[in-house]
Amino acid sequence: MEPIVKMTGIVKQFPNVLALKGVDFSVEKGEVHSLVGENGAGKSTLMNILYGVLQPDLGEIYVRGQKQVIHSVRDAMHLGIGMVHQEFMLAPSMTVVENIILGFEPNRRSVVDYDAAAEKIRALSEEYGLAIRPESRIIDNSVGEAQRVEIIKALYRGAEVLILDEPTAVLTPQETEDLFKVIRSLKEHGKTVIFISHKLQEVLAISDRITVMRDGRVQGTLLASEATKEKIATLMVGREVFLNIKAPEGKRGGVVLDVQGVSARGRRRLSDLKNVSFQVHAGEILGIAGVDGNGQSELVEVLTGLRRVDQGDIFVSGTKITNLPPGEIRERGVSHIPEDRNRSGLCAELTVAENLVATKLKRPPLSKNGVIRGQAVRELASRLVEEYDIRPGDYRIPTRNLSGGNRQKVVVAREVSEDAQLLIAAHPTRGVDIGSIEFIRSILIAQREEGKAILLVSADLEEVLSLSDRIAVMYEGRIVGILPASEANEQVLGLMMAGGEYAKAQGEEEKVVEA
């Protein structure tokens, strides 16, 4: 049978990089086809070409056997190709219905016919089992609901081929299971799904076929039934990888960070911190798990002096740091890898060297009487570039010229070299390549071995599970439980992330086992 989508010899050149180097990719009608690869492998570029966002420099696209030139998203829609981006294309202040019909409004003489719209949306929602609340505003929706709105939007616009870009990145394991039900229902109705992901377990669970990309090329297409995690990972990276580098149980020392009943206002109501208490010991990694937006960001901001504490106290090695300015908290032995390197971790316009020394400039030997000593800066920068394998190895270039992984290494190098007693690492490996993930994780383990206390916030359960000694789960601004890593697994954490108490989660897991 003719493939529903066939892309041949696709080449795409960006200003500094050849993103796609002659890609062949084809999808059969009615299959769930996963596209996997590291960040920067070219998955999103390839899909944005199919969706009409980007134009290829070379290569051809066939849809249902017909050669097509897709100039715009609107062209893609006419061909029945829809895409749900990682960043939702939804206006928060508008209603679900308004967001779905935008651009394709049913109308009578230009007056929007909201009744007809609601009717059509209800029909789609029932047909595919996508529960939504049509009259609610997007801001009042959960991430999972918003994602369903995006899927309905694509179907409403007549999508036959649906591209889902990393759809599970923002979901709890249970929500992911719901999404998989929807994907299976789409497949039953004859729709074709292209599923972009780097979570290999999920890819294996949902796909019919899997195409692996690396470095702008397709490395191979496998039948899911014949693929294994190891096979895919090896194709993705080009060598064997070891991500679960769990070191032997560390020697736990005294309390370094002591958080006592902290409450603070959050960015939204659900992420207000509510009476949060926990401790982190020397030589220990405490992992904070939770779905993004449940107060983790606020917790980190409170600990680093970026957000006001309304109630409760925070101590570092016995010294109270509650509501001190960020600089003074740093001086008391707290270093911080921020969650968003581009927004708050780095100044992209400054050089690698300037970013590496930014937090140390006040102290000798880097400055004397308020004047920066260039020689000392250069020495430290070149040492850190070498030690942390920051590429390219030139510390005089602006940081914006570095890849995501290398930028993150600049942040990690700066913060770890502070040699602070407490390291707060917020999503330290988010959006970086597998090689850098491996490297950054090994540094965190090494820091633990040196007796540092580490607070690790991550939305990646695999990361939390493989690095932490203990795991605290946050839900709606509260800590719903803290458990030793040895007792945790994805199932238990998933239930807790959805608001379940630890004991209850355990009970439910037993029920699952019994069933």
Next chain:
Amino acid sequence: MFRFSDVLTLTLVRATIRMSTPILLAALGVIVTELAAITNVGIEGIMLVSAFMAVAASYWSGSWIVGILAAVAAGVLIAALMALIHLRFKANVLVAGIAVNMFSLAFTRFLLVNWFGVAGSFYSPRISPIPRINLSILAAHPVLDTLFNNYNLMDYLGIVLVFVFHFLIYKTVWGLRLRFTGVHPLAVETAGVNVTVKKLQALLISGVLGGLAGAHLSLGYTTQFIENMTNGRGFIGVAAMYFGGISPITTWLASLFFGFTEGVGARLQNLGFPSQFMLMLPYVATVVAITFSMIRQQRRETDKQPF
């Protein structure tokens, strides 16, 4: 002696409505642009040039209709100039607006001297004003007559436009897309709608409304052109737009509030209060209103971080 009853009379209601009209028309114009994420402070300049052109056209043609048409045409032209600066050459919209305002002030002064050979102001009995509407049913009753009768045509038009724009913004396809343009342009673009075209439309419509506001100032509210006669009313329109929550009906109420402060100010001056005090009132009100609306907006935003 000062008595409140001297200030709070039935005619104050009239003054409030009359003084709110230019503010309302300007505010409706900037609502449309604000929804498309353009804060159009250039409305001040649009109004000023329009006011001048209204007087000039009315003077030469002897027809207030031609005056209004000229004012609207001038408003659209100045708005198109803003679109060129902001949409084509990507200048910051506030800078573009301020540039247009400075240009308009100097340009009208230049034309005043060049065309009419006067400086400061221009008045002539040949200028045909916009007529007042006399509804004879109301004339019989003294209170109703004072409150609701004998307004300028533009006063009534402003109120009609409030409801016209409410309908356009909230009920039509055009309005839905306009509202999305401001809050999520990327979603609009991927829905196949050209964002730049929407913004251009919005600016040109604000030119039409600014033109009507200008014509009202020089042919309705008064019958003359005075240098800088807009005197901040465009800015107050922007304030009313924010105060009214970028929505026509509530913005109308905000415009009435600003009209009221102007009316009260004028009365206090007649009672011997220093004129500087009266001149200050609208601006104090503006600062207060903007402060309050910004506080409200900030509160809304802290609750509104979606994901």
